[in-house]
Amino acid sequence: MLRRFATSLALFAVTALGSLVAPAFAQQTNSDPLPSWNEGPVKSAIVSFVHDATDQASPKFVPANDRIVTFDQDGTLWVEHPMYTQVMYCLERVPAVVKQEPELKDIEPFKTVLSGDREAIAKLPMKDLEEILAATLSGMTVDEFTVDVKKWLSTARDPRWHRPYTDLAFQPMLEGLRYFRANGFKTYIVTGGGQDFVRAYAEKVYGIPPEQVVGTMGGTKFAYGKHGEPELLKEPKLLLNDDHAGKPEGIHLMIGRRPCAAFGNSTGDREMLEYSGAGKAARLMMLVLHDDAAREYAYGPAQGLPETKVGTFTAGLYDEAKSRGWFVISMKSDWKRVFSFEN
């Protein structure tokens, strides 16, 4: 069983679905690397940070090798509502798992998932969800898994915009990724989601190669296939739960350096921002606040928004951000547009 695997991944939230409003946005100019960001303290902070970190004359200069920027994924780089994309994948993979092991079809929680009853599925307790994740994310080679995720992503559609999930990356963040890379930063995803799942599309969607995806890590087992070919099988064994304290631990394991900038949106990112912020030279810590029900969603108890089970931006995290000088990105105020398909 992937113990605690699910704690870093999933829960279901019932979210009011606002209508899609195409926002006005200013014309992009060549001189502005962040055209989807409104002018203001948040955008200025990003530009100032990059300037300080790359200016050899600045006391905050960061040597090229130490320019590491880490990004949470769900709710920071793309939409996480009404449920994490990976959980959607796991639920939709249940029929394939049951086909291989038919005796599961009358056993919970598989029976409930197969029923298609969304309300019942949403009520499944954590241990059932863990069982589904363990069953659907193991039992194949790593290459087969990547092929399957890519295939699923090519046909699956999100329930609100009826688009591929990979269309739901936030345009301002994509510009941020490119801006950092253009200035010699190495961009990493540091996600509570499954490392192999995110690797399957991170290069295409974010321009981030597999080796720069840090996620919740499952074990693999080296073996020889039917024809003697060496292969790696995905095992239902948790190596590292890359959430909360697991994020700095995962960063050390995979990168071995302290980031100089970090982006998140929930309490699961707190320790990553604290760890990144405690280093020397230029620093930038930012949290995305989902306060835009019209263009995306509005949730999290920070600033009196509705509490949900996905993406917990608590009032305590908001206070910590203010006291430590972390920036809060207001989706509503700071982003000129949210998605690339809006224009």
Add this chain to the structure above:
Amino acid sequence: MLRRFATSLALFAVTALGSLVAPAFAQQTNSDPLPSWNEGPVKSAIVSFVHDATDQASPKFVPANDRIVTFDQDGTLWVEHPMYTQVMYCLERVPAVVKQEPELKDIEPFKTVLSGDREAIAKLPMKDLEEILAATLSGMTVDEFTVDVKKWLSTARDPRWHRPYTDLAFQPMLEGLRYFRANGFKTYIVTGGGQDFVRAYAEKVYGIPPEQVVGTMGGTKFAYGKHGEPELLKEPKLLLNDDHAGKPEGIHLMIGRRPCAAFGNSTGDREMLEYSGAGKAARLMMLVLHDDAAREYAYGPAQGLPETKVGTFTAGLYDEAKSRGWFVISMKSDWKRVFSFEN
């Protein structure tokens, strides 16, 4: 306890110390990227592989993103005799550990290590060695550990050449690393040694940054220090034993792609070479054979060389290399010079 940690690291070997002979070597020309390699099938294979992998017109072309080359460290990139450098570090760190926990001084195996009796130390059973590794590689922050390793390396001297261990990198392999990188390959170390230990010097010695060092991985624990500062403590907990089957598993965990070339020197590298060799397009698998007692060491039962406990190049591995088309690098015949300090 770091269970099995030591199996990937250490054992002591009594090796005849040959005298150092400065070899003749041809003058370096600008046109030869591998001046310390003698002409022959091995050198030609490296050059042909790089040509095939980077030539868009070749059926063996490897896209830039997939140009991953992995190198074992001990015995492949630098000297591993008479014992692994990391074990030397751990043994020499015992007094510092005992100073912090004085009750250990009368307890085995610490008592034996403190005695300085080399013969008795060499006879310590595996479980004692594991205890020493666990005790000396944990109990400090990751930053403190890096500082300590660097400090130790700056003063420690190897017993044969009386030079810093970091001088004992093989010059032909350093040229190989640069040659690969100059052609768009990403070079990785994949070592049974401790990941954090090797990271402390890999950039300086090999030009390989911390995030490109895959090694035996210990856990860390995120915590707050005396003054509330976030820190990562090294724990005596094994996450992955990066040796034998653990090498391809570690490669997938840390890199997420199959290498197209891999270099090793012992049975611990077998699975890494098999896994790398099973991919498509251009491939290159090589094993260093230590057959040069005069300039370095001669050991391993392949080709009738003496068997030792460090670096087991067995006859079986030799046969597998021949049958799979892996190249065996004869240190004696293929390397014009072994160390940079020879000139």
